[in-house]
Amino acid sequence: MAHDRLPPMLQRLWGREPVSRRGPRPRLDLPTITAAAIELADAEGLAGVSMNSVATKVGVAATALYRYIGSKDDLLTMMSDAIAPEPPDPSGRPWRDYLALWTKLQRDLVLQHGWVLEITKFAPPLGPRRLLWLDRALAALDGTGLDDGEKINVASALTGYALTDAAIVATAGTGVQEFEDAGIESAADYGELLVELLDPERYPAASAAVRGGAFRGAEGWVHDDDFRFGLDLLLDGVEQLIARRASGGQVGGQ
Structure with missing residues (x-):
């Protein structure tokens, strides 16, 4: 065009x-x-x-x-x-460290400007600033053995995770009428409500988790340890894909 x-x-x-x-x-x-x-x-x-x-x-x-x-x-x-600032420079950083920082900064940016969630709707980037972030993620994956399509899929998956986490944090308990009516102001409050709602016979696993304290001690909805847990799961998968590529294996192979 x-x-x-x-x-x-x-x-x-x-x-x-x-x-x-x-x-x-x-x-x-x-x-x-x-x-x-x-x-x-x-x-x-x-x-x-x-x-x-x-x-x-x-x-x-x-x-x-x-x-x-x-x-x-x-x-x-x-x-x-x-609203997108200059992305960090990937030079001299291991790909995993860089993408962990890259993803967290995107999540934090959306939390700072929560209104952007109503605009982007998870659409692919078109502007020069956001595309610069994509460029830097692809650059960080140079030398990993992934092809260009795989690199873009990695960046898309990490961006989706950042946006989803930000959306949950930004909206949970804020402006949700059901949450306000139930007096839910934090993840801990949510867990206490689930204890009352979940029938252990119909929801055995979920009921056991919340009764075991899965949400206990959570004062708010923002918890970087939880965010990092999910991020590490994704990055572990990327690491495994890179290892398979290095050994000549295919996606879905043993």
């Missing part, structure tokens, strides 16, 4: 729009508008982000924003890309 056929939003994201030399110099730029929208979203959630509210924040009429951004949906896409 030639860039003159790219949607206007992608042209803006990648700085590929034709530059007009006519007319007065623009008062605003996309980074300024996007940063203002992110501030509003961080403070009020996506409900606080509209073309009117962003225009007010940057000091122009709402109609003036359409000179820079085609729609609110385009603005949301730009916001989701703009």
Whole structure:
């Protein structure tokens, strides 16, 4: 696809729009508008982000924003890309250490900007910042013997895990009416409720786990030990795949 056929939003994201030399110099730029929208979203959630509210924040009429951004949906896409910082440099790091850090930083970023979960919907990245994170993950896997498709699948699986964990932490007990009605404010509260709900005959394994204290002592929903446990399971699988490749084995082989 030639860039003159790219949607206007992608042209803006990648700085590929034709530059007009006519007319007065623009008062605003996309980074300024996007940063203002992110501030509003961080403070009020996506409900606080509209073309009117962003225009007010940057000091122009709402109609003036359409000179820079085609729609609110385009603005949301730009916001989701703009929050991504520079990824860490994989140079000199073992692939496993790097991907553990890479995944945790993505999870932490989403927890910092919880509204992004409503935008991304687990869609593949299109913006330059998020694609730079993909690039660095692929670079970290150089020399492992995995092919390019496998490297992308590894990055996708780790990103999915980061987003899923962040979604659970961000939403559990917050804004969920059933949780609020039941007085659930932490994982420990959730465990106590399950003790009451689960019939040991119908749910023998789950009942035994919660009665044995699986959720006991958890003051909140964020627990890095739990996050790292799941992450290590995934990375162990990647390590096994790399070992199979090194020995000439195939996926699913012995």
